[in-house]
Amino acid sequence: MDSFPFLAALFLITAATWLISSRRRKNLPPGPFPYPIVGNMLQLGSQPHETFAKLSKKYGPLMSINLGSLYTVIVSSPEMAKEIMHKYGQVFSGRTIAQAVEACGHDKISMGFLPVGGEWRDMRKICKEQMFSHQSMEGSQDLRKLKLQQLLDYAHKCSDEGRAIDIREAAFITTLNLMSATLFSLQATEFDSKATMEFKEIIEGVASIVGVPNFADFFPILRPFDPQGVKRRADVYFGRLLGLIEGYLNERIQSRKANPNAPKKDDFLETLVDILEANDYKLKTEHLTHLMLDLFVGGSETSTTEIEWIMEELMSSPDKMAKVKAELKSVMGEQKVVDERQMPNLPYLQAVVKESMRLHPPGPLLLPRKAESDQVVNGYLIPKGSQVLINAWAMGRDETIWKNPNSFEPERFLDQKIDFKGQDYELIPFGSGRRVCPGMPLANRILHTVTATLVHNFEWKLERPDASDAERQGVLFGFAVRRAVPLKVIPFKK
Numbered sequence: 113m114d115s116f117p118f119l120a121a122l123f124l125i126t127a128a129t130w131l132i133s134s135r136r137r138k139n140l141p142p143g144p145f146p147y148p149i150v151g152n153m154l155q156l157g158s159q160p161h162e163t164f165a166k167l168s169k170k171y172g173p174l175m176s177i178n179l180g181s182l183y184t185v186i187v188s189s190p191e192m193a194k195e196i197m198h199k200y201g202q203v204f205s206g207r208t209i210a211q212a213v214e215a216c217g218h219d220k221i222s223m224g225f226l227p228v229g230g231e232w233r234d235m236r237k238i239c240k241e242q243m244f245s246h247q248s249m250e251g252s253q254d255l256r257k258l259k260l261q262q263l264l265d266y267a268h269k270c271s272d273e274g275r276a277i278d279i280r281e282a283a284f285i286t287t288l289n290l291m292s293a294t295l296f297s298l299q300a301t302e303f304d305s306k307a308t309m310e311f312k313e314i315i316e317g318v319a320s321i322v323g324v325p326n327f328a329d330f331f332p333i334l335r336p337f338d339p340q341g342v343k344r345r346a347d348v349y350f351g352r353l354l355g356l357i358e359g360y361l362n363e364r365i366q367s368r369k370a371n372p373n374a375p376k377k378d379d380f381l382e383t384l385v386d387i388l389e390a391n392d393y394k395l396k397t398e399h400l401t402h403l404m405l406d407l408f409v410g411g412s413e414t415s416t417t418e419i420e421w422i423m424e425e426l427m428s429s430p431d432k433m434a435k436v437k438a439e440l441k442s443v444m445g446e447q448k449v450v451d452e453r454q455m456p457n458l459p460y461l462q463a464v465v466k467e468s469m470r471l472h473p474p475g476p477l478l479l480p481r482k483a484e485s486d487q488v489v490n491g492y493l494i495p496k497g498s499q500v501l502i503n504a505w506a507m508g509r510d511e512t513i514w515k516n517p518n519s520f521e522p523e524r525f526l527d528q529k530i531d532f533k534g535q536d537y538e539l540i541p542f543g544s545g546r547r548v549c550p551g552m553p554l555a556n557r558i559l560h561t562v563t564a565t566l567v568h569n570f571e572w573k574l575e576r577p578d579a580s581d582a583e584r585q586g587v588l589f590g591f592a593v594r595r596a597v598p599l600k601v602i603p604f605k606k
């Protein structure tokens with residue numbers, strides 16, 4: 113019995129030494145000491161992207177860690193990101209599947225999680241050519257204008273009552289409304305209507321489950337037992353959201369049958385019904401309902417989080433806020449809601465959005481990729497099945513790439529052409545390559561128009577100007593990395 117601690121220590125040391133030496137033997141990317149069983153999980157801390165950024169300074173831009181039994185490679189430089197997402201893009205085009213994503217069989221049918229193949233290609237094609245094409249984005253912009261007007265009305269009401277607006281809350285509802293307008297052309301709802309609230313509750317539920325660390329993802333042996341109840345809860349939320357989407361789709365199919373000559377609507381639902389009727393693709397109704405789920409979940413948390421960061425940065429820099437206001441005034445004049453066509457005339461606003469994305473990419477580690485086969489990158493072997501995380505946050509804060517990387521300086525983007533569309537690897541909040549975010553054209557419009565509407569029409573004061581910097585910059589890691597304390601600001605009419 114007395115010898116137990118000694119034997120246990122001996123076992124741990126032997127296992128760790130074996131893990132490290134096997135890393136060296138196979139020439140895997142270097143990384144911190146992995147403990148047996150847990151690997152490096154205890155080192156992650158509450159902000160894994162920041163921990164990885166620090167570790168990569170020691171171990172390099174291609175570093176490996178063990179998350180339980182999930183072997184993971186972390187990429188932290190634009191050069192290595194280009195290798196992974198472009199040069200070897202086909203190899204690293206897979207996704208690791210979290211247990212939550214298995215809810216309602218989502219992983220087997222979802223564009224966001226299927227491996228690159230026929231079904232995935234068809235859905236990407238529908239998104240690119242039909243839903244997010246320039247033409248369909250232009251076609252649905254008047255519907256989005258109505259939703260921005262609702263945000264404006266709500267802000268006026270708060271201003272009249274001297275009430276603070278929770279920016280996250282208002283951005284979430286507006287984003288959902290803008291997405292519902294684009295996807296379903298839902299009639300203008302009240303700002304806090306029942307339908308919007310139901311969507312909001314479900315999507316927040318999905319995001320909170322997908323964002324929570326789940327032991328079963330790191331120790332697959334636990335998956336059948338679902339020890340944290342993640343899969344059970346995800347089944348409920350995914351089921352409710354799919355039910356709502358199916359309801360909208362069936363309604364549209366029925367109304368087409370009832371009025372075959374009625375004019376078509378400018379929305380994605382109409383496109384989906386056309387696709388189902390024409391049967392051009394080998395896709396079933398479920399592919400399309402799960403696709404809608406991906407779009408709603410993928411688009412709302414991310415956009416909402418970013419709008420809150422943009423407003424936070426502008427509130428912290430009154431001089432930059434004044435510059436955006438002046439630019440908006442010169443372009444919009446007395447007009448209240450910005451027209452999406454005016455975006456090219458607002459270079460400073462565009463620079464503000466880019467700068468916020470550089471400092472606060474909503475998904476700092478993007479969406480996990482997976483190696484579909486063994487691949488040597490920069491002299492190191494990345495074995496088949498490895499999870500690959502791209503640390504976009506670390507690249508955005510790298511002092512070898514950006515001057516004053518931790519300061520909010522939108523001006524840096526005025527005299528250079530760097531964009532976040534996936535070609536400039538130092539700024540890739542939307543990813544890059546085959547799996548780059550398909551919703552970028554809509555996200556781009558949402559971020560700019562919501563910010564413009566808020567900034568142009570009001571002066572803003574913090575509800576709690578005495579809050580410390582630590583409180584204001586504190587973050588919560590999850591599906592998207594957001595402010596820990598919601599930003600609350602009071603609007604004043606000009």
Ligand code: HEM
Nearest residue numbers: 224407410411414415478479542543544547548549551555
């Ligand atoms: C600020 C807003 C947004 C950010 C920062 C963002 C970011 C991302 C990132 C990093 C990826 C993974 C890219 C990769 O692996 O290379 C992604 C994928 C995806 N995004 Fe977005 N996104 C945003 C908005 C949206 C919107 C508005 C939609 C839809 C309406 C959307 C739908 C999706 C989908 C479906 C995927 C999966 C694509 C695939 O795996 O093939 N996202 N997004």
